[in-house]
Amino acid sequence: MLSKSDLDLGTPARVSDESVTLEVDGREVTVPHGTSLMRAAALADIAIPKLCATDSLEPFGSCRLCLVEIEGRNGYPASCTTPADSGMKVRTRSPMLDKLRRNVMELYLSDHPSDPATCSGNGTCELHAMAAAVGAGPVRYTIGRDHQAASRDESNPYFSFDPARCIVCSRCVRACEEVQGTFALTIDGRGFDSVISAGQREPFFESECVSCGACVSACPTDALVEKSLVHKGAADRSVITTCGYCGVGCSFKAEVRGDEVVRMLPNRDGMPNHGHSCVKGRFAWGYATHPDRVRTPLIRERITDEWRVASWDEALGYAARRFREIQAQHGRDSVGGITSSRCTNEEAYLVQKLVRAAFGNNNVDTCARVCHSPTGYGLKTAFGTSAGTQDFDTVSSADVIMVIGANPTDGHPVFASMMKRRIRAGAKLIVADPRAIDLVRTPHVEAAFHLQLTPGTNVALINSLAHVVLSEGLADEKFVADRCFPNDYVNWKNFILEGRNSPEALEHVTGVAAEKVRAAARLYARGPNSVIYYGLGVTEHSQGTTMVLGMANLAMAAGMLGRDGVGVNPLRGQNNVQGSCDVGSFPHELPGYRHISDAAVRAQFGAAWNVELEPEPGLRIPNMFDAALDGSFLGLYIEGEDIAQSDPNTHHVTAALTAMKCVVVQDIFLNETARYAHVFLPGSSFLEKEGTFTNSERRISRVRKVMPPLAGKADWEITCALSNALGYPMEYSDPSEIWDEIARLTPIFAGATYEKLDRLGSLQWPCNEKAPDGTPVMHVGQFVSGMGKFVITEYVPTDERVSTRYPLILTTGRILSQYNVGTQTRRTANSMWHPEDRLEIHPHDAEERGIHDGHWVRVTSRAGEIALRALVTERMATGVVYTTFHHEASATNIVTTENSDWATNCPEYKVTAVQVMPATEPEERRIRHDLSMVALGAGK
């Protein structure tokens, strides 16, 4: 197993136009100006002993092991903190240096477990490795005080802290500050009493530590160590793969012993994460082997029947027969499928292929329908492509960062850390969100402006920001003239400049003071580099698409596109939302976002698939539910989605599922949707298969098999088998063959191969002849569509209005420790941080209703009623309440409505008129009982 110091050059790389040439131990080496001697030596293949230095952190110079001699200079400077200079002659070994290092090491060893075998990290302790490297002899200091009896902190479920092994090198403290940006750790006390302290000498679990694992990765001595490593022992192999959680798509090195994962280490070479991680990807992978995993196919005649174990052949044959019977009786268009954003590109591609080729219709959709479908429509209309414009690294070049309707510290934590690092370096932050998310004010980060708008008024806000840019002469007229359709710009400009779009006129609509809007708009327009990041707070509205267009308008008007440090960027919720959309999961588009009505494209796919494809778009997910209730859509193949929990208006969804004659659920757990299923096909987790994911920055990364599929088949194999049972042959021996087919048929992927992915690590599409190594920044020089298109974005209030009966607006979101509907994270220790969904409510609204923190409340909307416990907090504005939807017991989507985006039918999760009142305990029990009856009633 590789140790933590593998390929560690000791100090971070420096970027400079100047270079310096020096000699280290007689070897000449040239490095950028500002590079440390330690790094220069490492680049010359000379390893200088070190403990407090690592190349992910700024040098600190505390361990005194890395001392060197420099010709013509006195003393023994630390090589980590001494910059290289031209003409320097550096010696890293000499009798004096050896003696100094041995003496320093002896002091460390005098207060450290002496036997490497007793170190908890199973051989990963750098102290013992360095002791061997410097040739430390026996310890002479045997009498006196030490820390060997200090008690361990075992409070965190995933890692422990043992002060006896700590050398107080500050790597953990610096990692928490520099890498994660939480500032949860410090050195408490002085001299001998110095100790690593989480919070104010609190147990790690009770402190503000977010369990990202940066401190554990940084620790050189196993004082901070993963419990899984201690319990399972050292790995015997490792596999580079891609995280299965959010749209950041972090690269990980899975360390494995036999078929068992020992730990997941963030990959130092991972382009999206650069060696960082969050609590989900780093630690919450135990669900993959949870006892709830279903390992055999299950079938039943009716959904009121008990499940019966079946063989793969029986289950697949049964599913295929029922689908064909439905089609024979109700027509070819009476069945469809849903692809998964948690499955690989190859798997999503196969499901849409099965629907189009084996079912013979286009009734295929994906969960992006309920999250980022407006992104696809909006950005394609404005710029010509359905994806974000930049890579994540671009944030490091931004001067102004505008975050709209996203909560990166919770939803995209690793990217949030990058963003916070840039803000600490001086970039300004604008947050537009109804809730005071953590980014608004967190250690060493404070938003210049928090535009705390009323939910549902995004478009009014973006129009008023644009009004300021245009009316105050801040538009980049040259950019617009060179790059955008002139007539559309004139029409849009005339519209935006109308007085009704001024911040003053819209203040009463958005709830944001006009002066604040004006100041934020000026900040954004003046940049010089301003970038927009947005999330579901933009898309999950009746005007979700309009808002995406509004942001595109603003960015074009300000000239904030087509270079590093700018752009319009969706933060995708799930790991493969981008990819599942790219490979043809929408009912109107074939892979590569080409409309199904395009005869030439259809002919190309038809020839490759040996079928004639239907030219008409199929049903979207919400349309499928409606069609099920009218009896025209009766069979559904669902890969890796839990629509009964995640989709809005649960009563409507479950009624639709109940009306269907054949529901096939392919998942790793019997989720809520499986209650309505006739066939359950046990799928595989991301650890059990080969393939690719595509993250929010269009980055295609390999997913590699770490352990065999628990139920025997990867998801792509199941889809192939189902297709074969349906009579449409799918024969692939390996996912690379599926990818090759995708790339052959899809111009944006034409140059992407597994070989290239393995060689380069990852690729951002478009990857083709023009851009063989991919495209980090899009629309450089010109838009993909040729010219950028301004679109008039009239603010239209949602139909979901507050009233005397429903006076509050409920908006929903996510929390750091849980993921989506919680299917995975609820089966990990992450639930210790978030054991239930809470209703956040402002103290005034709470007091008015007699609601106390922690007490049960009844949340009633026009769609339904749920019970939650209250969290009284000033994060919320008055009149707005918030909750998450991670726990099935909360059934949050009972209360959300079927209102949806005009263009894409993306549900309006973010605006639901509700009343919140205290609930007595019996009431709470009744509501929860009623909710469970909804589920049990599925079989009627």
Next chain:
Amino acid sequence: MEAHRLVTMANQIAEFFATSNPDRADAVKATAEHLHRFWDPRMRREIIAHLSADVRGGGLTEVARLAVVQLAAESKAKAAAQ
């Protein structure tokens, strides 16, 4: 499918194109095109049937109604051509 859902959706689409296109004919055309490109044929058939059954417009706004009329004409022409 429930007609009121289709009507609501069509009206939303029409409202966007009516407000983003200064010319009403363009708005009608864009609305019809959107329905054609993104709605499953059964949804289009049902909203055409809904409009045909209600001389008062079936709750559709003017632009939405004209767009559905345009869809109906296209559908009829297509059927005649086959």
